[in-house]
Amino acid sequence: xxxxxxxxLVTTLVETGAMVRFLFRILAGVPRALLRFDLVVAQVYxxxxxxxxxxxxxxxxxxMVLGLQGFQLLQRFGSEEALGIAAAIGLxxxxxxxxxxxxxxxxxxxxxxxxxxxxxxxxxxxxxEMMAVDPVxxxxxxxxxxxxxxxxxxxxxxxxxxxxxAQLVGVQFMGVDSxxxxxxxxxxxxxxxxxxxxxxSGAFGIACSLIAVYEGYHAEPTAEGVGRATTRTVVTSxxxxxxLDYLITAMFLx
Amino acid sequence: MLCWETVNESAIVEIRDLHYxxxxxxxxxxxxxxxxxxxxxxxxxxSGTGKTTLLxxxxxxxxxxxxxxxxxxxxxxxLSRDGIYxxxxxxxxxxxxxxxxxxxDVFENVAFPLxxxxxxxxxxxxxxxxxxxxAVGLRGAVLLMPGELSGGMARRxxxxxxxxxxxxxxxxxxxFVGLDPISMGVILRLIRRLNDALGITSIVVSHDxxxxxxxxxxxxxxxxxxxxxxxxxxQLQSSQSEIVRQFVGGLADGPVPFHYPAGDYYTELLAxxxxx
Numbered sequence: 001x002x003x004x005x006x007x008x009l010v011t012t013l014v015e016t017g018a019m020v021r022f023l024f025r026i027l028a029g030v031p032r033a034l035l036r037f038d039l040v041v042a043q044v045y046x047x048x049x050x051x052x053x054x055x056x057x058x059x060x061x062x063x064m065v066l067g068l069q070g071f072q073l074l075q076r077f078g079s080e081e082a083l084g085i086a087a088a089i090g091l092x093x094x095x096x097x098x099x100x101x102x103x104x105x106x107x108x109x110x111x112x113x114x115x116x117x118x119x120x121x122x123x124x125x126x127x128x129e130m131m132a133v134d135p136v137x138x139x140x141x142x143x144x145x146x147x148x149x150x151x152x153x154x155x156x157x158x159x160x161x162x163x164x165x166a167q168l169v170g171v172q173f174m175g176v177d178s179x180x181x182x183x184x185x186x187x188x189x190x191x192x193x194x195x196x197x198x199x200x201s202g203a204f205g206i207a208c209s210l211i212a213v214y215e216g217y218h219a220e221p222t223a224e225g226v227g228r229a230t231t232r233t234v235v236t237s238x239x240x241x242x243x244l245d246y247l248i249t250a251m252f253l254x
Numbered sequence: 255m256l257c258w259e260t261v262n263e264s265a266i267v268e269i270r271d272l273h274y275x276x277x278x279x280x281x282x283x284x285x286x287x288x289x290x291x292x293x294x295x296x297x298x299x300x301s302g303t304g305k306t307t308l309l310x311x312x313x314x315x316x317x318x319x320x321x322x323x324x325x326x327x328x329x330x331x332x333l334s335r336d337g338i339y340x341x342x343x344x345x346x347x348x349x350x351x352x353x354x355x356x357x358x359d360v361f362e363n364v365a366f367p368l369x370x371x372x373x374x375x376x377x378x379x380x381x382x383x384x385x386x387x388x389a390v391g392l393r394g395a396v397l398l399m400p401g402e403l404s405g406g407m408a409r410r411x412x413x414x415x416x417x418x419x420x421x422x423x424x425x426x427x428x429x430f431v432g433l434d435p436i437s438m439g440v441i442l443r444l445i446r447r448l449n450d451a452l453g454i455t456s457i458v459v460s461h462d463x464x465x466x467x468x469x470x471x472x473x474x475x476x477x478x479x480x481x482x483x484x485x486x487x488x489q490l491q492s493s494q495s496e497i498v499r500q501f502v503g504g505l506a507d508g509p510v511p512f513h514y515p516a517g518d519y520y521t522e523l524l525a526x527x528x529x530x
Contacts, residue, residue, distance in 0.1 A: 119356075127353035130313060130346075131367045131415075132339040138370070 019214050026213070029134070029141040036142075043146025047108040047209075048153055054107055055100060059158035062095055063087065063165025070166065071174045080170070081180030085188035087166035088159075092189065092197040096159035098245050101204035104151055105237030109212035112143055113233040116216025117226035125217075140213045147212065151205025152198055159197065196252045203244050208237045265324075266291040266423060266455045267312055272321035274307065281307055283479040285321070289472075294449050294456040296466045296487075298501065299476035300510045305459040308476070309427055312457070313345060314338040326422065343371060346416030347425040352408035354400040354415075360387070361396045364415045371419065386414040390444060406437025413444060417452065424448065426458040430465060438462070442469050463502050467491065475501060477510065 033040060070086045116139065119125050125135040163185075170176040212233045219229035267289035274282040281304040289295045297305050310316040311323050314330045323330045325341060333341065354363050364383045368374055374382075387393040390410040400408060409429060416424060426445065430438045446469040449456040460466040467473065467487035475483040475490065475498060483490060483498045491502055500508030516522075 122351060122356070123349045123353035124355055126315070127347070127349055127355075127412075129315065130342055130349075131370065131419075132342040133367070133370045134339075 018218075019210065022214050022217070023210055025136055026141050026144050026210075029137040030145065032137060033141040033145060039138075039142040040145045040149070043142045044149050045146075047104070047112070047143070047146045048150030051104060051107045051150070051154060052157070054103055055154045055158050056161050058099060058103055059096075059161035060165040062099060062158075063091065063162030063167075064169045066090055066095070066162065067166035067169030067174070071170050071176065080174070080176045081184055082188075083166065083170040083176050084181035084183075084185035087170070088163055088185045088189045089193060091159040091162040091166075093193050093200075094245075094249075096162060097155045097197055097200035097204055098241060100155040100158045100201065101151065101208055101241040102238055104147075104154060104204075105208045105212070105234050105241070108147060108150070109208050109233045109237050110230045112147070112209070112212040113216035113219070113229045114226055116140070116143075116213060117219030117221075117229045120217065120219055121221040121223075121226060136217070140217055144209045144213050147209030148202070148205045151208065152201040155197065155201035155204075192252070196248065199252075200245060200248050203248060204241050207240045207244060211237045211240065264291045265289065266326055267457070268322070268324040269308075269311075270322040270324070272311070272323065273319045274304070274311065274316070274321075275319050281479055282318075282321075285480060287474060287481055287484070289455065289457060291455050292449075292453060293471040294445060294458065294469055296458045296460060296470035296473045297476060298460060298463065298466070298473060299482075300501065301461075303476045304479065305476060306427055309347075309425055309457070309459060313342065313347065313425065343367075343419055344421055345423045345425060346419065346421035348409065348412050348416050348427065348429055350428045350431055351405075352400075352412035354403075354408055354412055356400050358400075359396075360392065360398050360400070360403070360411050363400065363411060364418055366415065367419050382418060383414075386418050387411075389417070389448070390414045391440070404437070406433050406440065409433070409437075409441060410444070413441075413448075417448060420452065421454060423455045423457065426456065426460070428459055428461070430460060430462045438465060442466075445469050463504070477501075 066087050067083065070083045070090075071080055074080050074082055074086065116125075119135075119139065125139070128135045128138060167178075167181060171178045171181050215229040215233045215236070219225045265288045269285055269287045272282050272285040273280070274285075285308075297308060299305055307316065311318055311330075312325060314323075314325075314333065317331065326344070328337075328341065330338065330341075354360075355366065358366065361383055362369075364386055365379050368379050368382060384393055384396070387396060390413050392407060392410050392414065395403065395407060395411070400411075403411060429441050429445070433441065442465055445456055445458060448454065458466055458470065467490070470487055473483075473485065473487050473490050474481050477497055483493060483495055485493075490498060493499065493502075497509040499505070500510060
């Protein structure tokens with residue numbers, strides 16, 4: 001058993017090292033990719049705009065649940081007016097970036113991984129190499145950048161819709177005072193809270209995009225291989241997101 | 255072994271004492287061959303003999319374990335990544351399934367190498383793309399997506415893409431797999447016509463003995479990591495070599511055995527009975 005554990009640890013370390021090397025290869029291609037920004041914009045559309053509906057719907061429901069639960073809890077202490085600040089802090093610092101990242105991994109990450117895996121399986125990447133076109137430069141870098149740009153924007157939209165959902169339940173349905181809801185939120189949410197949310201969503205964007213393009217690009221060129229790459233994308237992205245969430249939260253603690 | 259005269263013909267690809275192993279399994283052991291410029295050269299051989307690997311070695315996608323691969327007089331081992339890419343701009347390759355980029359339409363697929371490597375005006379790109387599509391008979395399919403093409407059409411579009419940069423060498427990896435007789439005939443005619451009209455060198459890997467022999471100038475038969483026969487299609491078809499006769503005649507058993515290596519059949523059956 002210890003031998004098996006050691007093997008798995010070594011495999012994980014090797015995999016992480018390969019991923020970091022792949023990241024450096026991607027970063028080396030970023031300056032040239034910026035010169036052809038139309039390719040990046042297309043990927044922002046694929047990863048971002050096409051994920052909007054699921055992000056907005058999820059944000060609304062998460063906000064509404066937060067409004068309900070928060071109202072019930074705060075009512076016990078007679079401080080329902082604090083619902084605005086509670087919902088905003090919870091969404092901007094935590095739920096917005098984390099849930100968006102999990103949804104992003106499930107929607108855009110799997111799409112990226114399976115697309116790249118299928119390109120590998122159908123020789124499209126080899127064909128590019130034969131046309132003297134570096135597939136990492138032409139295909140991977142724009143998708144990576146598209147994911148990084150889309151992720152914080154999606155997290156911001158998620159938080160915004162979530163706050164609206166909390167307001168809908170708290171103010172419209174439960175009768176919390178509208179003025180208190182908004183004014184407490186404005187006075188209680190600091191720039192550092194928003195910054196924490198932005199840093200988290202940026203970090204999650206890098207991690208989820210990297211994992212998706214790495215898994216897809218290195219997928220075994222078979223139906224089973226592409227399926228495995230897609231599954232690994234979701235699982236690895238989810239675990240990495242939650243791990244990074246803890247690290248960044250600890251970093252921002254005063 | 256048959257011998258094909260290459261007198262007065264310059265070689266475009268030379269392979270010298272090539273060894274190639276994957277996970278300690280030897281694919282090529284001392285392979286030597288020369289591909290002449292301006293000809294249609296076919297590679298045949300049983301499955302798993304490394305024909306596609308040979309193409310990967312010629313195009314620099316894989317490096318040999320030892321030995322030399324010279325393309326247009328340049329040893330691929332001496333080239334950097336940029337050098338390999340520069341050399342590949344002088345080659346075109348048709349993959350087994352066409353390998354068209356599925357998010358681009360036919361026009362953009364054919365225009366892809368031009369957009370990546372040149373800064374030609376849009377008007378000129380359009381004319382070049384339409385010229386190449388006309389050559390493969392698919393100018394009318396310019397707006398279709400790859401998913402809307404039949405297997406034969408996809409391969410013809412891929413062929414148009416492969417010749418868009420006017421390559422010196424055109425490589426075909428199993429170009430007839432899964433094609434109906436009409437599409438196969440079209441691709442066969444295109445291989446010959448493009449080779450002669452553009453003055454290029456064509457390298458074809460195929461299992462379709464009769465078809466490829468009808469257009470090839472030279473044929474290499476690979477087996478067990480070596481060239482076991484080479485010559486003109488006529489020489490190959492009249493060969494008395496057992497392996498050549500098995501391959502050309504499509505015989506199930508011969509030097510390439512029907513049975514995968516296994517223990518004694520009866521012993522294994524009896525052992526099972528005893529176990530029950």
